[in-house]
Amino acid sequence: MPDLGLLAASEAGIELERFALVPRPGKQWGDVVASLIDGFDVVLVRPPAHLKAGLARRLVARVRERQAVLVGVGGWPEGASMRIDARVTEWAGLGAGSEGGTGHLRAIRRDLRPTGRLFRTDREVSTAGSHGVRSA
Amino acid sequence: MIRTLVLWGPAWPLVAAGVGDVPSVTVSANRVTAASRPALDAGIRRGMRRRQAQSRCADLVVVQGDSGLEARAFEPVVRAIESLCTGVEVLRPGALALGTRGPSRYFGGDEALAAELGDAAQKAAPHPDSWRVGVADGVFAADLAARLAMSPALRASAMSMALRASAHRGVSGVPIPADPLVIPPRGTAEFLREQSVDHLPFPKLVGLLHRLGVHTLGRLAEMPEADLSARFGPEGVAAHRMARGDDDRPLATRRPPPDLEFSAELDPPAERVAAAAFVAKSLADDLAEELSRRGLTCHAVRVEIETEHGESISRLWRHDGPFTATAMSDRLRWQLDGWLNADAGTRPTAGISLLRLAPTAVSGGGGQRGLWGGDDAAAERAARALARVQALLGPEEVQTAVLSGGRGPGERVRLVPWGDPPEESKTAALPWPGRVPAPAPALVHPKPKSLEVVDGDGVPVRVSGRGLPNSVPAQVSIEGGPWTAVEAWAGPWTADERWWDPDPRSRHRRARVQVSLSDGTAHLCILEKGTWSLEATYG
Incomplete structure (x- = not known):
């Protein structure tokens, strides 16, 4: 994920010195992700457009064995235990209409819709934070 | 140099798990980390891939290592040895060390002592591949001797070395060794000379030494210590001292000041390990915190437990590297585990009322808290994974971010290749007029x-x-x-x-x-x- 906003990550409480980044895994995507799952508890990836279901399943099995967390940004073809759809509902702080040009972005309100095996019912969770992402 | 005896149970993780007499291995990161004697006979070696090992032996048992179980199973052996000698230090589950000076005089020589202790251990916890005993000058050499004891090919070469050493000095009548491997006094350097550098407890350094063409400890010992220090730092110096056959204890070991002792009273007294282990964890954290605040590292720690009825047990644990908080709380938990789950006769009669952790060997500096928060295993795992990715893609393709000064969100984070020494950016804290406020x-x-x-x-x-x-x-x-x-x-x-x-x-x-x-x-x-x-x- 070469475009990940690292400043935002740091504002969200991630210690950058414990954060490794592989921006261009290229053709060896599968090998790289598998290695990272072996070493880290949380791995954030953007799956390539044509991720094969077999590879996706193998990676999920590896994640289970390692008790790690794999987050596929933009979806995961097969085997995910949870899916979270996020939608921004409000950009708070920006001046609208005649007040345009005033203030600054202060908070982002999002609706998160988790679905999957871990959730019995679909429900919406609203989050808002003055510092980027806050979990609900 | 302290004359030291090491008692070692080969493939202890497997013996503790009760599968020491069948082909079995423990596996970590898909590589074999320990193999039982039958597995070794089938041609399985440490470092092999799991699949490869399974192909050598169809009915191979693969077990997950469980350090708690290993320590618990080792407890009867420690107790048996302690009933014969004092000053027993546990190196790790499955291995213990003690100074031989007193006991060896009592039992009539190092060989007699070694045989006696080997029998005692075998009686306390029967080992299908028998307990190995090595005696040499210093813990490192003794540990190595224990590993080579009874392994006929290696022992022959080690002994010819020792014989040559004594012949060289004109000493006659070298006793034919019994099963334990006893390196004659002052013969340790000679014994170590032909051994591989693989035995050093510094994996990174060992790899480097091999690439530099230094394959034996003898070659390493020939190098000037100052050069090793300049090139490899404290690790190089420690390795050189081990290779020379000098004591592996840190040079500047000092007695720790008394207030480094941390204890906690349990009220109500804990009957179960889980309850006490929770306290043990915070105790270990406090001690690690205090040590790091004083810039000290700890190489041995005394674990003490007392019960309501005034029974007490204390044990000394040593560690190759500096103790981390996790490593210390593990030792404390193993100790609790071993004691509370002992046989009826030796089990405490009341709940545990006091836990105490005291460092017994500390040295200054060298042991800064890791980048990854001090958890050795996790840091190692992460470092291995990143090294593999770097091998796949090239070293610059793994990066980490450092906050730095700037106005735009891209400028305020600088990407540096992973593994480069992280430099603190001084500019990040300065005011940057025109900077866009958070959130980023x-x-x-x-x-x-x-x-x-x-x-x-x-x-x-x-x-x-x-x-x-x-x-x-x-x-x-x-x-x-x-x-x-x-x-x-x-x-x-x-x-x-x-x-x-x-x-x-x-x-x-x-x-x-x-x-x-x-x-x-x-x-x-x-x-x-x-x-x-x-x-x-x-x-």
Whole structure:
């Protein structure tokens, strides 16, 4: 994920010195992700457009064995235990209409819709934070 | 140098798990870490891949290592040895060390002592591959001797070495060794000379030494210590001392000041391991914290437990490297485990009322808390994974980020290759007028996207030299896409950067504007030299 906003990550409480980044895994995507799952508890990836279901399943099995967390940004073809759809509902702080040009972005309100095996019912969770992402 | 005896149970993780007499291995990261004697006979070696090992032996049992179980199973052996000798130090589950000076005089020589202790251990916990005993000068050499004891080929070479050493000194009548391997006094350096550097407890250094063509401890010992120190730091010096056959205890070991002892009373007394282990964890954390505050590292720690009835048990644990909080709380938990789950006769009669942790060997410096928060195993695992990725893609392709000074979200984070020494950026804390306030955008485009921003009349929006927009942004088009209405906006934040620089390419006059659009997205736009671009996207 070469475009990940690292400043935002740091504002969200991630210690950058414990954060490794592989921006261009290229053709060896599968090998790289598998290695990272072996070493880290949380791995954030953007799956390539044509991720094969077999590879996706193998990676999920590896994640289970390692008790790690794999987050596929933009979806995961097969085997995910949870899916979270996020939608921004409000950009708070920006001046609208005649007040345009005033203030600054202060908070982002999002609706998160988790679905999957871990959730019995679909429900919406609203989050808002003055510092980027806050979990609900 | 202290004459030391090491008692070692080969493949202890497997013996403790009760599968020592069948082909079995423990596996970590898909590599064999320990193999039982039948597995070794089948041609399975440490470091083999799991699949490869299974192909050598169809009915191979693969077990997960469980250090708690290993320590618990080792407890009867420690107790048996302690009933014969004092000053027993547990090196790790399955291995213990003691100074031989007193006991060896009592039992009539190192060989007799070694045989006696080997029998005692075998009686306390029958080992299918028998307990190995090695005696030499220093813990490292004794440990190595224990590993080589009874392994006929290696022992022959080690003994011919020892014989040559005594012949060299004109000593006659070297006793034919019994099963334990006893290196004659002052013969340790000779014994170590032909051994591989693989035995050193520094995996990284060992790899490097092999690549440098230094394969034996003898070659390492021949090098000047000062050079090793200059090239490899404290690790190099420690390795050199081990290779020379000098004591492996840190040179500057001092008695710890008394207030480094940490204890906790349990009220109500704990009957179960889990309850006490929780306290043990915080105790270990406190001690580690205090040690690191004083810049000290701890190599041995005494674990003491007392019960309501005044029974007490204390045990000394040593560690190859500096003790981390996790390593200490593990030792404390193993100790609790071993004691509370002992046979009826030796089990405490009441709940545990006091836990005490006291460092017994500390040295200054060298053991800074790791980058990864001090958890050795996790840091090692992460480092291995990253090394593998670096091997796949090249070292620059694994990066980490350092906060640094700047105004835009991209400038405020600097990417450095993983493994380069992290340098603190002093500029991050300085005020940066014209910086866009938090929250930061979730996506920062590596290459800014082209953008057009127009007002209600379709005229491009400009920002004046005074930092004021000439009109109100109404619509934007990203990379030539459809026009999208601006719902709200803020800014501009202007910055005149590096105006003093003679190179015009590093001078920037920029204005940044936040916009939220009718399609529900929000962006950070940047205007420079009359051209808009999309720097980052919020989300």
